[in-house]
Amino acid sequence: MSKEYTAEEVSKHNTPEDLWIIIDGNVFDVTEWQKDHPGGKKMLQKVGGKDATKFFHKYHEPAVVMRKFGNNFKIGKLSPNPAVATVSANPTMAKIPRITALPTNGEDGEPLEQFGDMIPYADPMWYQGFHSQHHDESHAALRDRIRSYVDEKISPYIDEWEEADEIPASVFKEFAEAGWLPYALGSKKFPSEYAENKHADIVPNEKFDPFHESILGDELSRPGSGALVWYLVGGYSIGIPPVLNFAKDSIKKRVLPDVFSGKKRICLCITEPSGGSDVANLVTEAKLSADGKHYVVNGVKKWITNGMFADFFSVAVRTGGPGMGGISMLLIERTFDGVSTRHIATQGMNASGTALVTFDDVKVPVENLLGEENKGFQIIMRNFNHERLGCITQANRFSRVCYEEAIKWAFQRETFGVKLFKHDVIRNKLAQMACRIEASCALADALVYQSSKMEEDEAMLRLGGNIAGCKAFSTQTFEYCAREASQIFGGLSYTRGGKGGKVERLYRVVRALAIPGGSEEIMLDLSIRQSVKVHQMYGANL
Helix, strand or coil, X not given: CCCXXXXXXHHCCEECCEEEEEECCEEEECCCCHHHCCCCHXXXXXXXXXXXXXXXXXXXXXXXXXXXXXXXXXXXXXXXXXXXXXXXXXXXXHCCCCCCCCCCCCCCXXXXXXXXXXXXXXXXXXXXXXXXXXXXXXXXXXXXXXXXXXHHHCHHHHHHHHHHCCXXXXXXXXXXXXXXXXXXXXXXXXXXXXXXXXXXXXXXXXXXXXXXXXXXXXXXXXXXXXXXXXXXXXXXXXXXXXXXXXXXXXXXXXXXXXXXXXXXXXXXXXXXXXXXXXXXXXXXXXXXXXXXXXXXXXXXXXXXXXXXXXXXXXXXXXXXXXXXHHEEEEEEECCCCCEEEEECCCCCCHHHCCEEEEEEEEEEEHHHEECCCCCHHHHHHHHHHHHHHHHHHHHHHHXXXXXXXXXXXXXXXXXXXXXXXXXXXXXXXXXXHHHHHHHHHHHHHHHHHHHHHCCHHHHHHHCHHHHHHHHHHHHHHHHHHHHXXXXXXXXXXXXXXXXXXXXHHHHCCHHHHXXXXXXXXXXXXXXXXXXXXXXHHCCCCC
């Protein structure tokens, strides 16, 4: 049992030779740490014997500092002062009951119980006691479980992984063993034939839907590290659907169990050095061997997420003539002779294993053809909807992280004698961020819902333009929020780590979502061009 001290007892330990402080109701003996304190001895001595909570939160990220240093010096906790009555900080709010809902199956849209810190706009509306037509107890339970996992296993270590430009292999191994990979594959049903549902107690196979995947992506993005999300599910979530949906049964049985369990890794290879968005004109060539048993592949793929770690590559190749009608998809394995990878250093995702992948006379068995020869372009297009929805999910949460960091700082930082939040120019920035975030998230939810109801071919046709437009809007919102949050933090967001560290890091991630999966310019054009084309098919009078 933790020992308790009164504030009066702590106040007596206020000299360099005997220095105690209080942080968040816990008591720390920092006498021995003075010489190692990054801010110097004087800063600690200034708050010796006092409650240093406000001082501490002004300069530090609590979870990181406590994990690295604080817990070593904790000696107890502050005992309550019986002479001080507990009162509501806001008597008016004290009259408002905390919203808790009766159990609901989600069909009537009744609100679920509140979750999180209740900072306005820092979490999706359905987290905060608002009604939702899309989410039920299974979504709430999954959200709770993945957040607990992320808070314990990931968030405290993000800063050091990012600074090292490397995420330990054990992180992926533990993530896979926890059973999260089958939840990020772009399917309407759980792949029970090839994977165990380790979370069936809260998400039974029959209840699994695309919103469960969105929740996983959203919660993985909360630590504010694009590299982390891409390291865990970036290449996997776009590389595995072509195999799951189009590979021969023998290939599925051999490949999928190992990929879903994390024993092997997979990625998608579309983009080439000569171009990205112009998929129809890719040049990596696959020629059928004289005996008809192999495709001989030659070419280079660039900016391949997880390419450095992958055991399998879902690869777009040219097997026929020019244009989209000559493209096929092959599953190429790292063990095949002629496959090599080289790391590409990137602006904001350096730990995600981005690679240049070279195929030099690689012999690929014809059994590894995904779908039909010269019909690979349709596979790519179907896959793009899922890839872009993943980008949207990440961009939306990253926008919320920028906003959340900014509003918290606005309530801590004082300028000209008042909190930043008291300045109307700061409130305007926060309001503009919040409006864009909520609009982007509402559109994303609508698109996930439509994709959950439509067959794949219909979704590819009818939702392609809408999803493309949403991707552009979400990444533009992300860039706007990163900029405005940076302005609110000032110089703190220009240096790595510390109070503005998440915003600085996410600013470097913006381009990684605005360009891959289709650049904003291509996405906006596609959103109009395809939508007009489809609606003319349905009788639009233009």
